[in-house]
Amino acid sequence: MGRDPVPATPGIESVSVAEFGRPAVLSYTLTRRSEALATALAERGTALLHAHFGVEGVYAVPTAKALGVPLVTTLHGFDVTVTRAKMLASKKASWLNYVTWRNSLFTDGAVFICVSEHIRRRAVEWGYPPDRCVVLPIGVDVEAIQPAGFVGKPRILHVARLVEKKGTRYLLRAFAEVRRAVPDAELVLIGEGPLRDSLGALAREFGIEASVRFLGAQKHSDTLQWLSRSRLLCLPSVTASDGDQEGLGMVLLEAAACGKPVVGTHHGGIPEAVTDGSNGFLVPERDVAALADRLLELLRNEQLCDQFGKAGRRTVEERFNLRQQTDKLESLYRNLS
Known part of the structure; x- marks a missing residue:
């Protein structure tokens, strides 16, 4: 109803x-x-x-x-x-x-x-x-979502409504730093929202528009396909000016079910799904330097991606099935x- x-x-x-x-x-x-x-x-x-x-x-x-x-x-x-x-x-x-x-x-x-x-x-x-x-x-449906293999392309996926709480602007700033160290890195953003135009302008300001793809809203099945084709998922959520916070972050659980490492923030319920250094990384809200460092660490370390991905999958199977x-x-x- x-x-x-x-x-x-x-x-x-x-x-x-x-x-x-x-x-x-x-x-x-x-x-x-x-x-x-x-x-x-x-x-x-x-x-x-x-x-x-x-x-x-x-x-x-x-x-x-x-x-x-x-x-x-x-x-x-x-x-x-x-x-x-x-x-x-x-x-x-x-x-x-x-x-x-x-x-x-x-x-x-x-x-x-x-x-x-x-x-x-x-x-x-x-x-x-x-x-x-x-x-x-x-x-999360761990039967429908199966682990995907390692992706050679250094692609970062961000799935979120484009609003303040999702921290997308800080991800763009961090990605500008990532691109200096990994020139072929790519950032794919799935989602729509009122900040779409300003975020696009920010990408142009940082000179990264050619490496940032705004795909808009996608079907769930297509989003899962993008997860399987990405190296990792990033959700750097922040407390919005009106107090709005994440309850948990379902996309983090879906990424983990897909066997992908995640980078999030010490925010809301995210630490209940992501254990820093075990199945992903957590950084302070709005800390662009720390966010860039953790993204680079995963993009440069295939073994760590595999370790975090397997740990994340176990977490979902045991606690979020x-x-x-x-x-x-x-x-x-x-x-x-």
């Missing part, structure tokens, strides 16, 4: 407030209520609601109460790291409702799933009840029924 139109997926039944017309969408957006949605879900025998992000959890509270079913909410990142003041200043109806009605979610939500220990800590600081906050990272994580989620559902 959702507020916006839900794309049709074979074998999956869906319902959206948008199906009931613009007045229903407006009512749901402003008041969080839609009798048509509650009726449609009741007719389908809905036994539990699971919202992703605290914002959607707040919207789901009245519907869950109307149906008399438990509400599970997964907290991913911005929903507990962006400050309340910034949310109110945004004037977005959904964020205003989230801040205004958050106590109803704290009171009526059955369980709050946090994608990392970091997000659990931030959730408790935000006011979420500690006794109902559990850590359950989203898993999608099948195991799904079993845990289903167990949680059963305990609430």
Whole structure:
């Protein structure tokens, strides 16, 4: 279910407030209520609601109460790291409702799933009840994603929405240093966002535009292909000016599943997936020199890439296996029924 139109997926039944017309969408957006949605879900025998992000959890509270079913909410990142003041200043109806009605979610939500220990800590600081906050990272399909071999081309991959939090501007600065030492190095960026034009201008300013490829948004299958064709993945995330932080960094887990070394930052939940010097490198936020050094170390050392790649794959298999994580989620559902 959702507020916006839900794309049709074979074998999956869906319902959206948008199906009931613009007045229903407006009512749901402003008041969080839609009798048509509650009726449609009741007719389908809905036994539990699971919202992703605290914002959607707040919207789901009245519907869950109307149906008399438990509400599970997964907290991913911005929903507990962006400050309340910034949310109110945004004037977005959904964020205003989230801040205004958050106590109803704290009171009526059955369980709050946090994608990392970091997000659990931030959730408790935000006011979420500690006794109902559990850590359950989203898993990676280690059967579908298999390790790829070593890539001779010194290609660095960056997969991210082009926003402040992803630290792309610092990666471009570091890559300019990398190119001086490894002239045939290449940086491939997958993702779109409001910073696309300014980042392109930065690449031109540094004289690296010929070695930086902005591919825009790509299908997941194509992104995995680029992972297999890259030497390593870099996600140098930073705390944004509004407080936004990474919950975990799913692309880091997918890279590890692919057997690729990663370079990240001491930021958000990233250190829970990447152990510095074991399955990748971590550097301080916004430290361009340290970032360039670690990228160069991996580009120059095939044995280290292999070592980190194998360690990363083991980490994902043992701690972030999608099948195991799904079993845990289903167990949680059963305990609430």
